[in-house]
Amino acid sequence: MLSNSIDQEIKSAMLAKDQAKLRGLRAIKAAFLLAKTEKGASTDIDEETEIKLLQKLVKQRKESADIYKSQGREDLFNIEQEEISVIEQYLPAQLSRDEIKVIIENIIQEMGGATQKEMGKVMGAANKALAGKADGKLIAEIVKSLLS
Template sequence: MNLFDRVSSDIKNAMLAKDKVRLEALRGIKKEFLEAKTAKGSDGELSDDTALKILAKMVKQRKESAQIYTEQNRPDLAEPELAEAKVIEEYLPKQMTETELEAELKVIIAEVGATSAKEMGKVMGIASKKLAGRADGKAISAKVKELLA
C-alpha cells in the first residue's frame, strides 16, 4: 500500500474514532498529495519519494509555526500545530539519531574526499539526497559544517 492509499484509509479510521486532530492532519496530507498529483507537469501519479518530501515539508512548516506561536506567547495556537506535526511524522521514516547522522556523514565525506568547508556543497548535495526524509536539512548542514571545520 502506498502512502496515498494509507492516508486515505487512515482518514476513514480517524472519522470513525472521532479523532479531530488526527483527521485534520490527515486531510491536510491528502490535500497536499492531491495537489502534487494534479500539478502542472505531473504524470498523475505520486511516488513515495515525492510523498515523503511533501510530508517532511509539512512537518517543518508545523514546527516553525508552533515556534513562532510560542515566541508570541500563544500556546493555544502552538499546541494544535505540534499535535498535527506529530501525526504527520508517523508517516515519515524513523529519524536518525545524532550519532547515526554523524557516522553517515563521515562516510559521505570520505567518498567525496572533502577536506575543507569550501567543499561543503559537494557533501551537502549527496547527503541531502541520501538522507532525505531521515534527517532534517538544518541538522545535516550543521553537522557537515562541524565535521569539515
C-alpha cells in the same frame, strides 16, 4: 501507495471523532492532491515525493509552532504539535545526530577528505544519502562542524 492508506485513515479518524488526527490526515491528503495536479496529469506521485511532502508539512508546522510559542498562543501551539505527531507517523524513522554524523564522516572520507570549499559537494552527497531520514538543517549543521 501512502495516499490510499491516508483515505482509509481519514475514515477511521472521522468515525473515532479524533479531530487532531483528522486535521493532520487532511493536510497530508491536500498536499498529495496539490502535488498531483501540479504535475499536470492525474498520475500518482512516487514514494520519494510523498516523503518530501510530509517533511515539508512537518517543517511548516514546526515553524508555525515556534511563532505561536513565542507569542504565548499555547492553544495554537498545541494544535500544531498534534498535527506534527500525526504527520510524523507516516515518515520513515529519523536518524539520531550521532548516526548522521557517522554517515557524513564516511561521505567525507570517500571524497578523500573535503575542505570548507567543498561543502556544496558534501552537502549534495549527504542530502542524497539521508533523504527522508534526517532534517536538512541538521545535516548542514553537522557538515559545517566537520569541515571547519
